Amino acid sequence: MSQSWLIAALTLVVSAVAVPALAQAPGADVDARPDPAVACHVGVYRLDDGSWVDVAPLADEGLRWRRLDGSTGRMMLDARGQWVSTLGFTARVEGPQPQLGSCEGGRIAFEGQTGRRLVLEVRETTFVGQGGTRLKGRLILPPGDGPFPIMVEVHGSEGANALDFNAFQRFAPTEGVGVFVYAKRGSGGSEGRYTQDFHVLAEDAAAAVVEARRLAGDRAGRVGLHGASQGGWIAPLAASLTPVDFVTVGFGLAYGALAEDSDQVMLDLKAKGWGADVLGQAREITDVTGAFIASRGAVGFDGLEAVRTKYRAQPWFGDIRGEFTGLLLNTPNEQIVAMAPVLDVGTSWDYDPLPVLSRLDASMLWIQAEDDTGAPPEATRQRLIDLAAQGRPVTLLEYPDTDHGIVRFETAADGKRTAIGYAPGYYQAVLDWARTGRLDGAYGDGRLLATPRR
Template sequence: MSQLRPSALILTAFSLTASLLASSALAQVPGDDVNLRPDPAVACHVGLYRLADGGWVDVAPLPEAGLRWRRLDGSSGRMTQSAEGLWVSTLGGTRRVEGPQPQLGACGEDRIVFEGRAGRRISQQVQDVVFTGHGGTRLTGRLILPPGSGRAPIMVEVHGSEGANALDFNVFQRFAPASGVGVFVYAKRGSGGSEGRYTQDFDILADDAAAAVTEARRLAGRRAGQVGLHGGSQAGWVTPLAASRTPVDFVIVDYGLAYSPLTQESDLVAQGLKAKGWGPDVLAQARDITDAMGAFVASNSAVGYEGLDAVRARYGAAPWFADVKGGFTGMLLNATNDQIRAILPQYDVGTSWTYDPLPVLSGLNTPMLWILAGEDTKAPPEATRQRLIDLSAQGRPITVMQYPGTDHGLTRFETAPDGARTSLGNPPGYFQAVLDWAKTGRLTGGYGDGQVLACARMQRAGCSRGR
């Protein structure tokens, strides 16, 4: 294989990274978003607005121009300001001017008009803090409690794999306290004023989350009721691990996985091939590829490049080879080894590739609610769903809920002719299910089209935390 000059190698790495960012094979370099910040031109409007009828609408920042409004029923829209000063709302993640068209007052006026109802921004009980996480790293956090002086449940919000500062972008920190549930939110290490370096090492992140639980209880003092962990995606690995290290009263996981990241990658490749119409024989051969790629990334390339070369040589001419994608497999297959050497350091964030959560889930007595996205294209739910249902049937305190027709992030979506999905917002009932579980430990009544697949301790009168 020809060797590139250092300058050419750097340019090649930049070129390859740029092409990957533009493709669906890989969303971004891990941690590349740690410096994202809200649009300062409109940050003055961020807050929770109480409407005249007693309902609310949350106005959240976006890392680019504009804002996002959101309601308890999961509806949302992106807001941008026209040249005439009017706010224009586009449905969900689409570009269609559709649905409510909220109008905000000038900065400092703290007012909104939403579907003809006037509203005012409400103040919240906020305490900012710096606390110590894994290895003495100083992390920035915030406790927001419901109004009043009584005890309240508290959700400690745990990041997914994103690096962006949760103090800016966490979606529960305003409307959960307004609904009677306190929130402790903290900036992941390396973002938002927190020290350290962005990482996907689950042991480190679990220690940080456990430290956040301790700090939340300390800050809340006598007001602390049931304190638990809540998070989505990567937090599905981190929150149960943290719960095994510090006492918590509950765990809520949204669109997470109950198997290893390497298994996730294998399932992602298989999911993509199935979508292209390939059958079991191709899936079996593709498993050879994901095994080789998994061994390579899990060892941080210590196993060498021979396995990559072998599967390229064996399957490179196969008609399905170009349809192999996944999170990183397609990237490695289609890059030269020199290119991989150049870009690999950007992707080395200590990911716990081989971590299997089953021992923790099997031994954890903390009541858990898992909410799965039925058509998740980033965290294929099939194996997780079955594993959780089996654990619940074996007596583990696990309740499993699923929303059909939702993708990662528990978002409803529309599908373009090329298969691309665009978010339409969250499903009705999802936010309420999270809040009810944090407040009462039960799922009662209906939560939109959410389907309860397993109840902790098989309780038929409503799924509970088992207390």
């Protein structure tokens, strides 16, 4: 029987490590809030040597510190009231052990230095996005009176309120880069409903650019868009709707969302040691699951049943994961039907970014993780290199030994990865691109794979 609905919008993960499919429904985190017991400590702190430490909120318990060099750790209060920091995203008590003072004092002790929480100039606003939806936003300004570059932060697939959880809004202004951040529709006081419709989200982002310019007034310098993960589809699309000076994409894809699932399936199987013959058979499966998703289930279950019957007994069948293929293969049809209303978030499965990227005149910096399991980089890498060779304004910086989020990781005996920090140079590259539209010198061990042909 034909069904007409969108089965799933399983997300590109922005966090440091991938979560299992359906760990939560897309957008289920729209009501996430910072831990109220420690939220008063959130801010960016200037240390004695002039460097900074950002202290960010977490939705569950504790805080997260980070530095310009990519080092980071989770901070938790122990039974004695002392702060204990774990390395990266691990559970190991290792590395710097920063200590925070009272909420009122706004002080931090970090690696033998003291620091004071900075007071940033913030301009709150409500602006109108796609379809008249009213969105909450804010512009955070660097110190001074002169013009400054502005990054408009574009969400990934997360539903959580960026006004609470975006870290760039605190540390980028300390580096002279203003930030405009806004709550995605359906979160943080913004109207509307959570969606993964790229066209709707791009119109929201384009409206945010206009509002950022208005708020900054004559202090507005270069204004551009910074999007990560799913935001890599949305930021360039938004740039095609309103004039911008630059676009920065972190760990995004230059091809469509359906191909992402297929590439992830191939990575899963390769990781298990399966060869080209198995990959060819798996491609037949992903063609079927992709057609099912793209049609919003209208093609019915005949194709799924056929590949289940044909391949279920194969020893590699159980190793298939991907964004949604593993779910579709291993979930009874009636459960798929029952799950659909919860998981229908309007994802633009048919969107191909190539026409937009081929026409866009704004300078684009793409930053990729070489070993990205959430957004496999091979096809995107080649597409961006080709675009640069054709004279399009594309620069590609790739970090070896990193996963989704541009995070460094360690690998356990069972193959599971745990993030230990962000790649050195990653944050600096984002900030420099906003300031000048150029990458000068080295950015950690990032490799420049493409620059525009002059």
